[in-house]
Amino acid sequence: MIAEQLADQNEVSAHPAAEMGNEYIDMFWEDGDGIRLHEQDHVILVECAQSAKKPRPHAAVYPPGRILHVFPDHSDSPPRVYYYTLGTVASTDIVYQDVVEALASVGSGPPVGYRTRYDYARRVDALLNLWPDLYPSDQSSTL
DSSP: OHHHHHHHHHTSBSSOOSSTTOEEEEEEEEESSOOOSOTTOEEOOBOOOTTOSSOOTTOEEOOOEEEEEEEEETTSSSOEEEEEEEEEOOSSOEEHHHHHHHHHTTTOOOOSSSOOOOOSHHHHHHHHTTOTTTSOGGGGGGO
16 A cells, blocks of 8 residues: 555656566565664665574675655554665666675675665765666665
8 A cells, every 4th residue: 555655746657677677565574673874865775584693695786875754653563664665677687696706896795784874976886886877876875
C-alpha cells in the first residue's frame, strides 16, 4: 500500500521496470526500533543475509536510491523499520567486490559492517562511477 502511494506521488512504477533509467519504488528494512536513516538520505543497497557479518564478494549491489519514506513498525516482533526508496534501473550489474575495488582505487578500505557512511567526495564519486550510465563522471558527486 505505501509503495503504491509513493509511486503515484512520484509518478514512477511501484516495481522495477526492465528499461534502463526508469525509476521505481523499492523497500528494505532493519530489525530494531531505532530509525538510523532518514528521508532524503541516499543509500546503496547490498544484498546480504541478516545473519551474515559481511556480504559475499558476488552479492548484488543496487544503484543509489533516495529514501522517500520511513515507517517504524513496532507491532512486528522484533520491531522493524521499513525504508522506501526511489531507485533507478541501471544497465550495469554490480557486485560487492566491485564496491571494494572502487573504494581501494581511491585509497579507502572496504566498508566496515553493513552500515558505512561515505561523506568524502572521492569515495562517493568512486561508488557512483560504478554506474556510468546513471552518473556520468562529470557530474558524479551531485547527488
